Amino acid sequence: MMDETWTILKVLQWTTGFFSRKGIDQPRANAEVLLAHVLDTERIQLYLRYDQPLGSAELARYREAIRRRASCEPTQYITGRQEFWSLELEVGPAVLIPRPETEVLVEKALELLPGTRARVLDIGTGSGAIAVSLATERKDLTVVATDRSPGALEIARRNAVRHKVEDRVWLAAMDLFSAFLPAVPVFDLIVANPPYIGDFEFAALPREIAEHEPVEALRGGVDGLDVIRKILAEAPFFLKPGGSLLIEIGKGQDEMLPLVPDNSRIDTCGFIRDYSGVLRVMHCRANG
Template sequence: MATALTIKTALNYGIGVLSLSSESPKVDTEVLLCEVLQCNRSKLIIDPEQSLSDSQITRFLAFIEQRKLGHPVSYIIGHQDFWTLSLEVNESTLIPRPETELLVELAVSLPVPANSHCLDLGTGTGAIALAIASEKSDWQVLGCDRVADAVALAQRNKRRNNITNVAFIESHWFNQLPEQKFDVIVTNPPYVESNSDYLNRGDLRFEPQSALVAGGDGLDDIRQIIAMASDYLNPQGWLLIEHGFEQSKSIQSLLVAQGFNKVTTKLDYAGHDRVTMAQFGVA
């Protein structure tokens, strides 16, 4: 291709290359070009004849090549929007998904004390904990993760978004937590079956398997969480679990067997079972 590139020709080139490997070549190209130009997507429409500098061309072509190889767009540009937040992302954590915003919506709508304490298990980027803390300034939110690099990333995202009522610590589920009880526990744990074909598709190929896979039926970590959660919940406290769309019945049974009540599964925006929630210590 020619060394000179305008916005229009860059878009056409990127879309052409990515159409062979990406399910969303146009959106991917636009996001990558906007990152290079440090502009919003409306700029691409308003000023299609603007020329890219040599350094911008080099960076754009490198981005397109990475995406052609399958690397997630969010890892390439190093950030991802979630809720109202802009989050740094890297290969130490999963990329926050739009469907996980349902977990935040449900948590901030719970009938709990105004000064509640909330725990986010397996916090990763800190997305869930930070989103909840941003909406509930009187809550104290604690996020934990077993991966030290993830905890460091979550702490950077706390500073990036200037949210003060949240803290992050290193802990494998409840194992290294301080002696404390919570009004709300939320988690988006690993829930993919170890032999699932999904692990070989799309962005999942590049994301940490330890944050995705949970045994043969995908429920190993969820079983641990449900078995221990009641020891860390205040009376009438809530547990909210994000999970796969075929796992709700099994999770409901686990919760009932552990003494939880008001067990309910909520659908995501695509109509799939996505979050199961339950209350402890009430009839």
């Protein structure tokens, strides 16, 4: 990309070939998303402006985006955006990139919430994807969203502001339930997308995930269940009678989790499939 004239079409063709040689998945889509980001436009506009030449500053910014993607940095971190539940969310290296399978948890949460003025706890909120999605759907909802990471909480705050729910998404820095009064059942629903990648599985993750997304939000111990077990042990004490606990889990982890947890406050638990048919969400209900 030096002295010749580079049009949008020519740049996209070159970048698609380069990404293909580098083994980047969906090379054309990646090239288009990054160029649209650099030009601050929609992807569809690229097709309408194929013959438009790029200026030197635009080429420089695009070269930098290409370099970052070629090093396996996720496209979402380069653009700073990811869509979730039809909402555009800010993302960055301090938070996991929200995945489509987590939308199943949001969908189930909305089904389980009581009719009015419900209170939800979102453990390990990250980007705030779950908390913000629930708050945008239910105007009477209050969500307490917690995380250990100050960087994650700042991104969650900006996402709440972006979608005008900052008055109903209350952010708190804590590890699990550490800052709450013991055994006070104040929540109608507790949701969590905790670290659940086991050591063996982590070693096989793509570079985009293992080298760029926050390790502390991914790894859950040898079998991936360390944090999930803590949540199952503690969460029931903060649920109102009849309240529900929803936890996202990894593929196959349903076989390692009890259908009847060793907790007198919880009835039997079950599992919910995601859109790919994987048992993805554990659902437990408090006695009452």
